[in-house]
Amino acid sequence: MRVLPKRRHLIKTALLSSAMALSVDALASTEVNSSLDYAQVVFVKATQSSSGSWCFEATVRHDDQGWEHYADGWEVVDRSNRPIAFRELMHPHDNEQPFTRSQCGITLDDEAIVTVRAKCNQHGYGGKSVEVDLSQHRGVDFEVVR
Secondary structure: OOOHHHHHHHHHHHHHHHHHHHHHHEEEHHHOOOOOOEEEEEEEEEEEEEOOOOEEEEEEOOOOEOOOEEEEEEEEEEEOOOOOEEEEOOOOOOOOOOEEEEEEOOOOOOOOOEEEEEOOOOOEEOOOOEEOOOOOOOEEEEEEOO
16 A cells, blocks of 8 residues: 555654653653542562562552542552552551551562552552662662661
8 A cells, every 4th residue: 555645744743743642641640649549658668588589568548438449559660660560459448547568579670770659449540659779778768678
């Protein structure tokens, strides 16, 4: 199939416009909402085992309101926001705020900096996350134990 030059230009323009719109949406999604309607990561402790795998303990705060609206998970992601590990939260924590849950056996392939972010079953991600620099012993809102 032969595409005429003018039509090719229109197609390129449409694709470029779509890509730019997606980039703007992606940038907007990195904004942090401090409302407790969004799950907020308060503190992270990362502990490396003798085998080299990691155990992450994430402290999360959220205005859980029963099964209809609660923090339902947190994850460790790399610098490109690719998921490394996910910890599902199986029930609401209405009367336990903030709460800490751990996930162990996490293998990190030469990742020096990871981010821990939490989500709720209504709003998804969007609350405060914590960037963990695994080459440091301590930082703002995190601790690393080797």
